[in-house]
Amino acid sequence: MPLLDEDYLFPADPQARLVARKLYEQIRGLPLISPHGHTQAQWFADDEAFPDPAKLLVIPDHYIFRMLVSQGIKMEDLGVPSVDGSPVETDSRKIWQIFADNYYLFAGTPTRLWLDHSFQHIFGIDEPLNSDSAGRYFDHIAQCLEQEEFRPRALYEKFNLEVISTTEDPLDELKYHRQIRESDWNGRVISAYRPDMVVDPDYDGFAEKLVALGELSDCDTMSWQGYLDAHRQRRAYFISLGATSTDHGHPSARTADLNDGEAERLFHDVVSGKANEEQRDLFRAQMLTEMAKMSIEDGLVMQLHPGSWRNHSRSVHKRFGRDKGFDIPTATDYVSDLKPLLDAVGHSPQLSLILFTLDESAYSRELAPLAGAYPALKLGPAWWFFDSAEGMKRYRELTTETAGFYNTVGFNDDTRAFPSIPARHDVARRVDCAYLAGLVTTHQLHMEEAEELAAELAYGLAKKAYKL
Amino acid sequence: MPLLDEDYLFPADPQARLVARKLYEQIRGLPLISPHGHTQAQWFADDEAFPDPAKLLVIPDHYIFRMLVSQGIKMEDLGVPSVDGSPVETDSRKIWQIFADNYYLFAGTPTRLWLDHSFQHIFGIDEPLNSDSAGRYFDHIAQCLEQEEFRPRALYEKFNLEVISTTEDPLDELKYHRQIRESDWNGRVISAYRPDMVVDPDYDGFAEKLVALGELSDCDTMSWQGYLDAHRQRRAYFISLGATSTDHGHPSARTADLNDGEAERLFHDVVSGKANEEQRDLFRAQMLTEMAKMSIEDGLVMQLHPGSWRNHSRSVHKRFGRDKGFDIPTATDYVSDLKPLLDAVGHSPQLSLILFTLDESAYSRELAPLAGAYPALKLGPAWWFFDSAEGMKRYRELTTETAGFYNTVGFNDDTRAFPSIPARHDVARRVDCAYLAGLVTTHQLHMEEAEELAAELAYGLAKKAYKL
């Protein structure tokens, strides 16, 4: 018996299931567009073999280790690298065994679907992962990873990727992206411009990073205009290597629209370290509007990922650093926060601002009404904790009636976990087909419309929204 | 093939569908009660033919044009009248073509169901609307509108309306309502008293409107008691022409219960223009409690529609005025906001305050618990962005278990779009039948109870709640 049934995630009702299956059959072969994510360009540049199963699948995946930690397993026993020099487990086989012993914890989670999908479709495994099968799994996957066909470029092709975007900061010289471009490989690996570290005064090492940005861009980043020019220049550089988007990970969706003098004074207070908390937040807010204005000039699509309280656990942050599963969503107010930006540029036909949320209560109350009115706004897909079957279903239920399908932008896998990419897209495609099947079965859509929409949701909308 | 299947919106499960269909069959013939809406009394008074399809169906409907605008179409190209004198498209056929070209955008939205229902049941059309059929649609509907049987009164009867309420402000002399009463036509068109413009100090022209209110009522609206008396008098006038309700569209649900001296001082600060933002908000809050007290005296049912950030887009407001699809919901706190009013009059058997929300997170957290306890409170139906199949389903799922069915008040179409009224009621009736069918199929209700409830939800509750 395969790990995942052919019909997984299709509706229980037989009639609706038939419709979902039919829709899915028509779109399952479409290439994958991955317009936002966190894979490493170096993988595709160097095309070296991935390390062992634990290093590939467990240690870097915060979805996995946070769940194990929540049940009392120690981060260090899972080999998560410490930043304070304290020792962590290095025996990958041991780490894998702990993971396998506790794999039952993922019942009902998307991680379980993604992993089973990868085990089955990438590694050809059909026995369930548990304490008993752990060793066989480890050996088999380890053997696979040594093969040519499991190298990053081969997998990119096997996955039927048409394009994949990584995310880099302005100080990144994108040397791996250049290397890929200059190689004879035809894969399309592009970057997205994520300037948080030189936009957020609270970012670790902000001051030094500003200096570095000045050096790299040959702009006077201690002056407001020079600082903006440095952004313009780095954006142009990213564009020259294929980038089509920027990405902004702010604590809130707050924007501002100060006049030039105010903005300049604020910048100087920020640079000189005199800015208080409110001013630093205002600076982040102002910079979103500045970025939107640059997008109008250079055409980069803008993405806003607000509302995560990063590194919520002080001790985990101190011992293990960022991105360790302790980023917790908070309530987000888009309506007042976005107003300054929207009043400034919300009707510009050149701007496309894609909004994400970790606060589902905003979908129907704020996000769908905003995106269903402002031409500059689009809704990003269900994000992070909501990149899941129920999460995506609620996303459609909560947004479609007000914003329709065409103010959404298809799927983002947004992942560091390269092997999970086909699984994530497959889950999204199935959930969307199931949703459309529900509309067909209750006679809210005709079948031909559903077929067209299925292709748009799986492929077309992402391609258009991200100008790919 | 008809545009809408006979079974649209019924559950996919065959057993549940049978039950829904049976329930629906029993109530589909019940007259429509339309206790809250924004049609024009003049239509029924003058009974003149409606203008062409674009002027009837597209230009006045903010559900439609905001969606088109969100996809980059210009408001002026849709013929939406400007308030700043800038020219807009006047060729109705051109406007209709743009609308038809983009009709696919409404897939999955209630607008699509309402329109298809109207096309099919009012105008007898069975081909889908698209670029190709646009002209035929225009011609056919235009021809219909010239016929006697498509005049407002004829449609009122065709729609099986038992009563329809419009909404007017205190300065309105209700001459069309009087004209209808004095005519030989038997339709029941009543008004609802919506005093926002003389209650909200931030309303455009508040000061002049207060003067006008004084003249109309012959009360000294510069004194607190005179101002309250003016309200009493205008309410009595509305009642004399059939009104049974008031309606209040406030930014929040905030209420206050000041003593007489405080209220009087606040009023004077407001009238003299000295009141700051907080005081102006407090005045709105106090006036809700004053209105509740008047309702206890004169029996008008009170409706509160809070939580919309009106005219969110500065530029749209400036160029096109109010009600142009850029009203965006905000989070609303009913629990602390309503407490002053509830402590004052929440247990009065003479008061009936119907609460609406644009913040669904309040349904189960605040509104159902409040309405499931306070005798003065009832829950209005799913409103505006939630006047939709999923919206109404969530409304029932989120409120019934705590507040039951009998603390709800049936359906409101709340629309400016007269031809959509049968469609809106039909959607509501089907969704409620589907919900009841779910309870029957999972043995939470007996069939006879569901039959009784279906009739209450479709007809009985609205009639009782609004004293019609």
Next chain:
Amino acid sequence: MPLLDEDYLFPADPQARLVARKLYEQIRGLPLISPHGHTQAQWFADDEAFPDPAKLLVIPDHYIFRMLVSQGIKMEDLGVPSVDGSPVETDSRKIWQIFADNYYLFAGTPTRLWLDHSFQHIFGIDEPLNSDSAGRYFDHIAQCLEQEEFRPRALYEKFNLEVISTTEDPLDELKYHRQIRESDWNGRVISAYRPDMVVDPDYDGFAEKLVALGELSDCDTMSWQGYLDAHRQRRAYFISLGATSTDHGHPSARTADLNDGEAERLFHDVVSGKANEEQRDLFRAQMLTEMAKMSIEDGLVMQLHPGSWRNHSRSVHKRFGRDKGFDIPTATDYVSDLKPLLDAVGHSPQLSLILFTLDESAYSRELAPLAGAYPALKLGPAWWFFDSAEGMKRYRELTTETAGFYNTVGFNDDTRAFPSIPARHDVARRVDCAYLAGLVTTHQLHMEEAEELAAELAYGLAKKAYKL
């Protein structure tokens, strides 16, 4: 025809229903674990007959009387005891008749399912309750209650309870718990330590209660260390009689982590009555962290029930006292509120803090991400207004994908209404089986996994989480 069908609450889809039924068959016989509730230890100590039907089922149940009150029936006519000495109805038969006349109001609510389940399974009734059957119901139930087999201990056994926890405050001497222990009866009735009245400076009579705590514990409760010692001692006493948990009903989830000096100074301001509102709230916040630290020492599992605005109606509170159906939920922020406690002890393997909510928007946004990361946190079941079929379904849908099943703790009936306990557990078990059946039918879980999980959700998780 029985009041409740054998398949009630199972999915409509026949395939999913078969799966749900099969899962349910395997767990329906498991004993009931009731780890949190509000029954009276005295019932089991004295084992006297319950009084008449109205006194047993109507008068003490705020779910019932608040619904009747919301429809205009007077609290006094339902026999709810007043605290201001005003007379209330004492004729139980009259009260029962009003209840029966209005039983239709509960259609679609969990109260209806609980009552029908009790009528059918405890009292063997199969005709529906209504005006006509009211008298027969009253007579039949009254006769039953006189029988030996309807005494508290007999019902405990009939209900297949394995353990039941009551809730007492630190001043309670637990004499009935002792009496039960010393009796020859084998039922397990334990207490939970609920210190709100000596932790919350706003509690009625806080100052006197502090004095009483000092006397009872022989500690100097006017000093910070003495006060903490008094808690330690009372906790130890509760533990000696079987308690395994504490319970905390705070207005918010706010915690604090002051240093010793700050905490001591705050305590003195609180004790001396000088503390302002913010300080009193800070004291409650600090005490949650103190309680967590004591839990690390003595092993008591900690429960936090925040977010209820108690006694929202001033007049009901004044005339009828606490717990009269006018406790209204408010929005709750767990992410910033819990941070001080979590930074202090959130990674302690000795701590288990079970979180409840009345704000469903926090499930997926805050609670599942927190519980899916911090080892000290677990999610309590759907609580109070959400102890219902839809409420529990949403709970699973909103938490499972992020926190899994194993960060949840099974079911709590949390009730004063002893006869409803089997019904409440039965509803929870059926809803969980239906949810699992959905996952099986859509191939997200294998059947064997679902079988294991069904038993965990019905029995295993509660036993482990509460150390029973």
